[in-house]
Amino acid sequence: MGLMALNRRMSTQQEQQRNHVRIEADNGWNASSLSKRNSPACQQDHSHGGKKARYLGPDLPEDIWCHIHSLLPMKDAARTACVSHSFLCSWRSHPNLTLTNETMCPKTNLKTVGPNVITDHNNKIGRVLMNHSGAGVKTFRLEYFVPCDAESYHCLDNWLQIAVTPMIEELDLVVWPKEATFSSQKRKEAAMFNFPCTLLSDMCRDSIWNLRLVNCALHPSFQLGFRSLKRLDLHNVHITGDELGSLLSSSFALEWLKLVYCDDIVRLEIPCLLQRFRFLEVFACSGLEVIENKAPNISRFWFTGKEVQIALGESLKVKNLKLDHSCSISYAINTLPSSVPNLEKLTINSGREVVNAPMAPIKFLHLKVLSINFFGSYFHRDYDYLSFVSFFDASPSLETFRLYVGRQSTYDSFEGDSSSLRRITERCHGKLKSVKITGFCPQKSMLELTCHILENAVSLRHLTLDASPVNYRCFGNISRGKCFPMETTYIREAHKSILAVRTYIEGRVPSKVKFNVLEPCSRCHAL
Known part of the structure; x- marks a missing residue:
């Protein structure tokens, strides 16, 4: 059965059950209120007002239904969880969680609204995550808007503890501060969320292959040792060249590195042990003075910023190069x-x-x-x-x-x-x-x-x-x-x-x- 046909059938069954089951959902899709009615065994039958309601889908094994549910986009998966107890169970372990402005409040630009709207947005995210077991999360994308009255990132720490599990493969975290930080000086002065490095080391060092952090601080005090990491994207992240070098030196599977507004890096060195490394992009890292690549198989290098010392090492395989700085034609x-x-x-x-x-x-x-x-x-x-x-x-x-x-x-x-x-x-x-x-x-x-x-x-x-x-x-x-x-x-x-x-x-x-x-x-x- 195709997913579109499945959704249409779900809608019909929801209409049939309307007189038997009252579904309360925030914004038409949040399934938090249903968790109270969900039995531990995720049974298909439950009573309401002395009557029975039964999901009338095809008789398929539970693991097949869970797989079908996991293929749905997150919003559709949440909606079907409001209709089916079987899907409500699999919703609690849905592998792809995208909690962003676009998925949670698509009609509101949270960068320009007041604190009450942001607080409501964060509360919705909290309810979704509290009703998620944390098990099975493979992709986690989160936009966190810092409330005006927030003095800590306690909620964000708790959410990461739920979502970052030994199965996670992709982590994309964007933290929007209270005020925009466009200049390098303001970026240095802004209080930033200090990403818990121990969480990465303890939970996902063997599984994560794509890590993107925006507007954070990353200060590992030990070697993280990402065995599967292929893509690393750091945007306005406080990290020194030595700290980044320690991270890279143990990420042997790394293929792709992008650094944007990482102003604390003075010297960027790509270790020779990164045999799979192919692509490096550096954009407007104001403190950068030297880029030295020792990885032998780099094929693409994109650089934007003030003129720095660039040594691409054994660069016989570099075939795609972009330069963006003053007087770059003569260079x-x-x-x-x-x-x-x-x-x-x-x-x-x-x-x-x-x-x-x-x-x-x-x-x-x-x-x-x-x-x-x-x-x-x-x-x-x-x-x-x-x-x-x-x-x-x-x-x-x-x-x-x-x-x-x-x-x-x-x-x-x-x-x-x-x-x-x-x-x-x-x-x-x-x-x-x-x-x-x-x-x-x-x-x-x-x-x-x-x-x-x-x-x-x-x-x-x-x-x-x-x-x-x-x-x-x-x-x-x-x-x-x-x-x-x-x-x-x-x-x-x-x-x-x-x-x-x-x-x-x-x-x-x-x-x-x-x-x-x-x-x-x-x-x-x-x-």
């Missing part, structure tokens, strides 16, 4: 070809460039996809986009090029004769097939870069020029909402860019190239 050209020689995909995000892209001393022999994203308005008005040809020269295998230019400060629009545009001769970018420039503007060097691609990319098949400095478009589809807002000045600049494309670019496009020019959305950005 990438001068450093990466020798340190990651087998790189296939490179993404560069830069908020400031003070010099043009230099010539590459060594080639990216295997680079196939290059994305360069300029964010902010801190670029010199005379930045030379034609200098990106050095990337093309250094990348004989390049197939895809993406350039995104955000809203710029003032620049000089080119209005002269096309014969005055610079040309770099004797180039052949033989494998370049697809090019897209978002935020295209009639700056002379950008026109020169586009013309250079058309003249030297002999395998080019797709060229897209988007005059809007935004990534999101509705394309006139009302169901997708509206485009990202643009000021009238930028809309006018986009129309000037379209005119420049028609004047200097369109006539140079070979017939074999699919040429696409994206104008500002007529529905959202009409003048």
